[in-house]
Amino acid sequence: MDMTQWNVLLVDDEEDFVATLAERLSLRGIRARVALDGEQALARVAENCPNVAVVDVMMPGMRGLEVLRRIRRSNPEVQIILLTGQGTARDGIEGMHEGAFDYMMKPIDIDALIGKIGEAVTAAAQIKGA
Amino acid sequence: MFKKILSHHLRDIQGGMDDSMSPERYKVLRTKLVGLMAVVAALPLLVMAIINYHQTQTALNREVQNPLRAMLGKTKTSLELFLAERTSAVSFIVNAYPFQELSDEKALNRIFRVMKQEFEGFVDLGLIDSSGTQVSYAGPYNLKGKNYSEQAWFNQVRIKGKYISDVFLGFRMFPHVVIAVQHMSDSGESWILRVTLDTRQFDKLIAAMSLEPDSDAFILNREGVLQTPSNYYGKVLEKLPIDMPPATYESTVRPLVDPAGRDLFMSYIFSSDSDFVIMAMKPRASFTQTWYTVRSDLAFIFLSGLVLIFLVAYKITDLLLKRMSDSEMQREMAFKQMEHTQKLSSIGRLAAGLAHEVNNPLAIINEKTGLMRDLIRLKAEFPDRDKFLGLTDAVTKAVERCRGITHRMLGFAKRMEVKIEILDVNEIITETLEFLNKEASYRNVDIRLNLGDNLPHIASDRGQLQQVFLNIVNNALAAVADGGFISMTTWEKDLDTVGVSIQDNGCGMSEATLGHIFEPFFTTKKGQGTGLGLSITYGIIKRLGGELTVQSKVSQGTTFTMFLPKKPPEGAM
Numbered sequence: 001m002d003m004t005q006w007n008v009l010l011v012d013d014e015e016d017f018v019a020t021l022a023e024r025l026s027l028r029g030i031r032a033r034v035a036l037d038g039e040q041a042l043a044r045v046a047e048n049c050p051n052v053a054v055v056d057v058m059m060p061g062m063r064g065l066e067v068l069r070r071i072r073r074s075n076p077e078v079q080i081i082l083l084t085g086q087g088t089a090r091d092g093i094e095g096m097h098e099g100a101f102d103y104m105m106k107p108i109d110i111d112a113l114i115g116k117i118g119e120a121v122t123a124a125a126q127i128k129g130a
Numbered sequence: 131m132f133k134k135i136l137s138h139h140l141r142d143i144q145g146g147m148d149d150s151m152s153p154e155r156y157k158v159l160r161t162k163l164v165g166l167m168a169v170v171a172a173l174p175l176l177v178m179a180i181i182n183y184h185q186t187q188t189a190l191n192r193e194v195q196n197p198l199r200a201m202l203g204k205t206k207t208s209l210e211l212f213l214a215e216r217t218s219a220v221s222f223i224v225n226a227y228p229f230q231e232l233s234d235e236k237a238l239n240r241i242f243r244v245m246k247q248e249f250e251g252f253v254d255l256g257l258i259d260s261s262g263t264q265v266s267y268a269g270p271y272n273l274k275g276k277n278y279s280e281q282a283w284f285n286q287v288r289i290k291g292k293y294i295s296d297v298f299l300g301f302r303m304f305p306h307v308v309i310a311v312q313h314m315s316d317s318g319e320s321w322i323l324r325v326t327l328d329t330r331q332f333d334k335l336i337a338a339m340s341l342e343p344d345s346d347a348f349i350l351n352r353e354g355v356l357q358t359p360s361n362y363y364g365k366v367l368e369k370l371p372i373d374m375p376p377a378t379y380e381s382t383v384r385p386l387v388d389p390a391g392r393d394l395f396m397s398y399i400f401s402s403d404s405d406f407v408i409m410a411m412k413p414r415a416s417f418t419q420t421w422y423t424v425r426s427d428l429a430f431i432f433l434s435g436l437v438l439i440f441l442v443a444y445k446i447t448d449l450l451l452k453r454m455s456d457s458e459m460q461r462e463m464a465f466k467q468m469e470h471t472q473k474l475s476s477i478g479r480l481a482a483g484l485a486h487e488v489n490n491p492l493a494i495i496n497e498k499t500g501l502m503r504d505l506i507r508l509k510a511e512f513p514d515r516d517k518f519l520g521l522t523d524a525v526t527k528a529v530e531r532c533r534g535i536t537h538r539m540l541g542f543a544k545r546m547e548v549k550i551e552i553l554d555v556n557e558i559i560t561e562t563l564e565f566l567n568k569e570a571s572y573r574n575v576d577i578r579l580n581l582g583d584n585l586p587h588i589a590s591d592r593g594q595l596q597q598v599f600l601n602i603v604n605n606a607l608a609a610v611a612d613g614g615f616i617s618m619t620t621w622e623k624d625l626d627t628v629g630v631s632i633q634d635n636g637c638g639m640s641e642a643t644l645g646h647i648f649e650p651f652f653t654t655k656k657g658q659g660t661g662l663g664l665s666i667t668y669g670i671i672k673r674l675g676g677e678l679t680v681q682s683k684v685s686q687g688t689t690f691t692m693f694l695p696k697k698p699p700e701g702a703m
Contacts, residue, residue: 014490014493014494016494016497016498017490017493017494017497020494020497020498020500020501021497023501024497024500024501024504027501027504027505027508028504058486085485085486085489085490085493093551105489105533105537106489106490106492106493107489107492107493107495107496107497107529107533108493108496110497110500
């Protein structure tokens, strides 16, 4: 699938971070929407289901892992990449058990993230195709 | 009272347990414990010794007193027999011969001669009529015609019919005893036959007792006047310088200190037939000789027992206090270690929090810079394009560095937590060595890695394994000289186990040290180590279901070998 057809949802409480990231992805032709907390994220998924959601683990209110769980329940076809600022593999691994596609540590390299999103989209397409 | 004293001291001892103890407190405690134990143990011994002492003394006293009693009884019987014989002889003569015959001096002399032949001790013999006048006399003195009517004995013999005098000097001026017997004829006339006895006979009786030279025996009258000479208490007719004991007709022995200060047994018996008292003095020392030997035996046993008790009490107390101070020390060390661990874990938490807090703004910087870079690159005619691209690159690089720092901090914090993960042992070893590479390269220590290819992953705790490797490699680094080597090898031992060995060519350990290295608080790094490193290491490996062994030779090096199970045992964490 072409990058320009990807539908990505970015979920993080740090607006500066997530907005900038969305803008950078847009510059590369990727459609990226932003959600600042768990509820918003679930609403965005409900209105337009993305291919991939990039979710921060540490958020006030609904935590990243809870968001992951809910999206997995409502839209299992969405691939989720977890972001963590804590560097511990713990949440990441737990997330993997819960069905996350992968996890990345902040700060992230934009090209690595795009690569990871690409893999996730491919994986999602395979699941769909199968 | 004893209980009060005891509880006071025990409170001291108990009090000592609660507080941290200084060496002085230990000294005081030792003294008190030894004292208390010794007293408690020695008290029954002392009581037994005292009882034994008294029993022995009583037995021995009886042993020496009994012969003395028997001897006195015998002497008393002899004395009484002696007097009775002579009294009955006189009595026989006065009754057998008529007055006329007795008043004839020739006949009296003949009778006197026969008497002297039959009985020892007669000095003279005289007949006295009822008016008290000596009618006839046989003997060495000229006493014929002497009148005795004024003398006390004369009146007594008139009343009682018989009389035995005390020893007295009388007209003859030498000590003698008088026996007088009165005869009453049928016609109512009366006369008295009077004999004088030489008191040498008494001396013979005393001599028959055959006492030791330092003993003394004599006859007294009831007033305490000596009737025979005494070795220590005066001549005949002198008063005994000791108060007379109460009259008793049984042999009696009692201890006494005489006016000269001699420690004596005084034994005496009162004669029932006469006014005489037989008395014997025996120094206590002379017959307590046996007792002294017995007592010295007793004292020896008592004293050696006491010494033994003190020794044992001291040893036990020593041991006890050593244990106490050891456990005190261990407790202190454990507290220190706990404090250290707590400090580390709070530092860890702080680091984790800090890293997290820093990572988020760092991510923003990263994205903003990235966006700037993107925008610049998109516009070809951007003024000073290359310079700005260089600037954003520099910022991105700085962010990368910060990222490295925060990730290391998080890695450190992570080691505080326990979490079983699927791990690659080789990766952990490489990661751990990053902490130590700097020191190794400074000291030119060669770290050789022989990590097994395709080593199976194991389920274990990353942080704890890191700590294990860190501890052992740290020890190896401390042991090797500059320029030495440390080699780490990993292999698959069997289907369930991964082996790791860490070898160095350092100073090695002696057999004695080797026997203790896994004990907590054992350290050879005096004053530096807590002695916990290897014991914690050992504990971790055991907890993870593994095994840790060590081989070492002095000045050749040490090899630690561990086997880690691929799956941790049930309930390992």
